[in-house]
Amino acid sequence: MTLSDAARSSLDALRANALRSLLTMLGIVIGVAAVIAMMAVGGGAREQVNEQIRSLGANLIQIVPGNVTSGGVRLGAGQSSMLTDDDAVSIIRQVPSVQVAAPVVRGGVQIVAGASNWSTAAMGVTSGYFEAREWPVETGRDFSTDESTRGGQVALLGQTVARNLFGSDNPVGESIRVRNVPFEVIGVMDKKGQTVFGSDQDDVIFLPLMTARQRVIGTNRAKTRSVNQITVKVREGENLALAEAEIRSLLRQRHRLQEGAEDDFQVRNLAEISATREQSARTLAMLLAAVAGVSLVVGGIGIMNIMLVSVTERTREIGVRMAVGARPRDVLVQFLIEATTLAIIGGAVGVALGLGVAKAVADAAGWPLLIAPAVIVLAVVFSGLVGVASGLYPAIRASRLDPVEALRTG
Amino acid sequence: MMDGAGTALVAVKDITRSFRMGQETVQALAGVSLEIATGEFVAVMGPSGSGKSTFMNVIGCLDRPTSGVYRLAGEEVSRLSATALAGVRNRRIGFVFQQFNLLQRADALANVELPMVYAGIAGAERHRRARAALARVGLADRATHRPMELSGGQQQRVAIARALVNEPAMLLADEPTGALDSRTSLGIIALFRALNAQGMTVIIVTHEEEVARFADRVIRFRDGKVTTDGRQEPADVVAEQSRLQGVA
Numbered sequence: 001m002t003l004s005d006a007a008r009s010s011l012d013a014l015r016a017n018a019l020r021s022l023l024t025m026l027g028i029v030i031g032v033a034a035v036i037a038m039m040a041v042g043g044g045a046r047e048q049v050n051e052q053i054r055s056l057g058a059n060l061i062q063i064v065p066g067n068v069t070s071g072g073v074r075l076g077a078g079q080s081s082m083l084t085d086d087d088a089v090s091i092i093r094q095v096p097s098v099q100v101a102a103p104v105v106r107g108g109v110q111i112v113a114g115a116s117n118w119s120t121a122a123m124g125v126t127s128g129y130f131e132a133r134e135w136p137v138e139t140g141r142d143f144s145t146d147e148s149t150r151g152g153q154v155a156l157l158g159q160t161v162a163r164n165l166f167g168s169d170n171p172v173g174e175s176i177r178v179r180n181v182p183f184e185v186i187g188v189m190d191k192k193g194q195t196v197f198g199s200d201q202d203d204v205i206f207l208p209l210m211t212a213r214q215r216v217i218g219t220n221r222a223k224t225r226s227v228n229q230i231t232v233k234v235r236e237g238e239n240l241a242l243a244e245a246e247i248r249s250l251l252r253q254r255h256r257l258q259e260g261a262e263d264d265f266q267v268r269n270l271a272e273i274s275a276t277r278e279q280s281a282r283t284l285a286m287l288l289a290a291v292a293g294v295s296l297v298v299g300g301i302g303i304m305n306i307m308l309v310s311v312t313e314r315t316r317e318i319g320v321r322m323a324v325g326a327r328p329r330d331v332l333v334q335f336l337i338e339a340t341t342l343a344i345i346g347g348a349v350g351v352a353l354g355l356g357v358a359k360a361v362a363d364a365a366g367w368p369l370l371i372a373p374a375v376i377v378l379a380v381v382f383s384g385l386v387g388v389a390s391g392l393y394p395a396i397r398a399s400r401l402d403p404v405e406a407l408r409t410g
Numbered sequence: 411m412m413d414g415a416g417t418a419l420v421a422v423k424d425i426t427r428s429f430r431m432g433q434e435t436v437q438a439l440a441g442v443s444l445e446i447a448t449g450e451f452v453a454v455m456g457p458s459g460s461g462k463s464t465f466m467n468v469i470g471c472l473d474r475p476t477s478g479v480y481r482l483a484g485e486e487v488s489r490l491s492a493t494a495l496a497g498v499r500n501r502r503i504g505f506v507f508q509q510f511n512l513l514q515r516a517d518a519l520a521n522v523e524l525p526m527v528y529a530g531i532a533g534a535e536r537h538r539r540a541r542a543a544l545a546r547v548g549l550a551d552r553a554t555h556r557p558m559e560l561s562g563g564q565q566q567r568v569a570i571a572r573a574l575v576n577e578p579a580m581l582l583a584d585e586p587t588g589a590l591d592s593r594t595s596l597g598i599i600a601l602f603r604a605l606n607a608q609g610m611t612v613i614i615v616t617h618e619e620e621v622a623r624f625a626d627r628v629i630r631f632r633d634g635k636v637t638t639d640g641r642q643e644p645a646d647v648v649a650e651q652s653r654l655q656g657v658a
Contacts, residue, residue, distance in 0.1 A: 002530070324525040325500020407507070
């Protein structure tokens with residue numbers, strides 16, 4: 001008996017019991033569909049995260065004040081500002097792989113423009129910050145050196161702020177008040193989108209560092225040179241980890257930390273954020289594999305069950321086939337192919353269903369639909385293997401039937 | 411007729427077949443020796459439990475004797491493996507059953523092709539030979555009908571075409587008319603006689619004297635043994651058919 005004969009005969013048998021075949025497949029269909037859908041959705045989501053990470057800018061390191069133990073009480077991160085403009089200056093001077101080290105102060109502010117007002121985050125920066133973030137000005141101009149260092153009363157708006165205060169009008173040249181301090185809008189930033197964590201990066205107003213610190217955000221007088229973070233951009237092609245280590249030892253030295261004392265700052269790079277993401281993606285993948293495994297096993301048991309029923313029902317047919325010359329091997333192959341066909345069709349239907357669901361989700365969420373063709377092939381092949389595994393026992397039983405007994409049945 | 415042991419188509423010597431039924435051992439065949447030559451038309455008779463069905467299963471290579479020797483066309487087949495026996499059935503034996511045993515899903519042509527599927531004959535050749543076999547039993551125009559769409563007599567003819575298609579050494583029919591009315595039965599017996607006239611060996615297992623009348627030789631079983639084995643002048647099936655036609 002050739003394979004094509006066996007395949008044709010198994011399709012006939014499956015068609016003869018179409019509803020039952022369909023219900024039997026359902027386990028495999030749902031399992032494969034779930035995996036394909038989740039993989040496609042997960043792939044799309046991951047791609048979007050990568051896109052967001054890229055939007056933060058490449059080769060970035062962020063330094064923020066760390067935990068400080070004060071009289072035995074550990075204060076939260078950022079509680080005590082231990083970073084200063086001078087730290088930023090010395091980083092750029094003493095770590096050669098650093099391209100930009102931009103000090104940043106941050107605070108929540110209320111902005112009033114004419115009759116409109118808007119609450120947002122104010123960031124006091126130098127123009128180095130925009131270089132580090134690779135964030136250009138869309139309309140208008142950047143801070144001049146003079147404005148940065150002397151403390152000019154000029155502001156750059158994020159797209160969200162501009163839209164909320166001025167609608168579709170061009171805000172450049174308009175006057176606004178930030179915490180009652182008057183500023184002139186000199187430009188609007190390019191659109192940056194959401195962060196990895198879902199916050200709107202365009203909901204921000206940039207002020208010159210000096211002005212922000214002295215007139216708007218108003219940190220502690222004693223620490224007038226303190227900053228909330230330093231954003232460092234490492235030159236293209238330089239080793240990020242090495243730069244990080246150099247910065248760490250430089251800051252420890254500057255902060256006069258003893259050997260063995262904890263850092264009073266934290267150094268983070270975006271590669272770490274990606275790694276965290278990667279880790280959670282791996283966890284998700286393992287969870288998926290578990291779901292897939294369980295549903296395929298359940299589907300396989302369903303197939304085995306129905307094949308056993310089928311062997312019992314068709315005992316007489318098996319007897320007839322044996323009488324006209326089917327060898328035990330022919331009967332074995334026939335039932336094995338039947339189980340495998342069932343599983344492969346189930347797998348293919350599952351792939352189609354899964355892609356449909358993934359497409360619907362991706363369309364709704366505005367993600368790209370990403371699925372490797374290898375995954376589809378793998379899903380179908382794996383379904384086939386489940387078919388072989390679950391068809392084996394019923395097929396062996398069928399092939400070992402005694403022709404005389406089989407012909408006497410039913 | 412019953413010439414040397416080497417040339418007999420079926421040659422059994424002292425065959426026994428016993429089954430274990432719980433504690434007891436039932437002896438279905440208790441030492442049977444006989445020969446059947448090529449071209450014979452034999453009726454095997456006996457009440458149920460006489461061993462005639464077991465005898466048929468053994469000479470049909472569906473079953474193996476517990477002891478004794480069975481030679482089919484000179485080849486010792488009593489100790490072959492299940493796989494080897496399948497090959498012997500495929501090449502040398504054509505089975506016809508009381509319940510026709512056609513595959514309901516397949517049309518007449520596909521049913522007739524089945525033995526050739528297991529003989530490994532390719533598609534085109536298979537179609538050609540299956541059509542020829544259907545023509546031989548007078549059903550050339552029913553090739554695409556499924557068993558459900560055929561009468562009992564037509565189904566049995568399809569089954570006979572299936573039995574013939576691998577050009578076996580003998581047709582082995584188990585109560586072939588048991589499920590048919592008497593007129594249709596005569597038609598089937600006439601077909602067997604016609605095939606026998608063309609040289610085919612026919613062995614019919616039956617409990618009906620009505621059927622056995624048409625055989626050249628009748629072998630009777632009782633309690634696992636042959637009681638009588640003799641030749642007779644067969645009744646003329648064609649004449650009986652026309653007489654029945656006249657009555658109707």
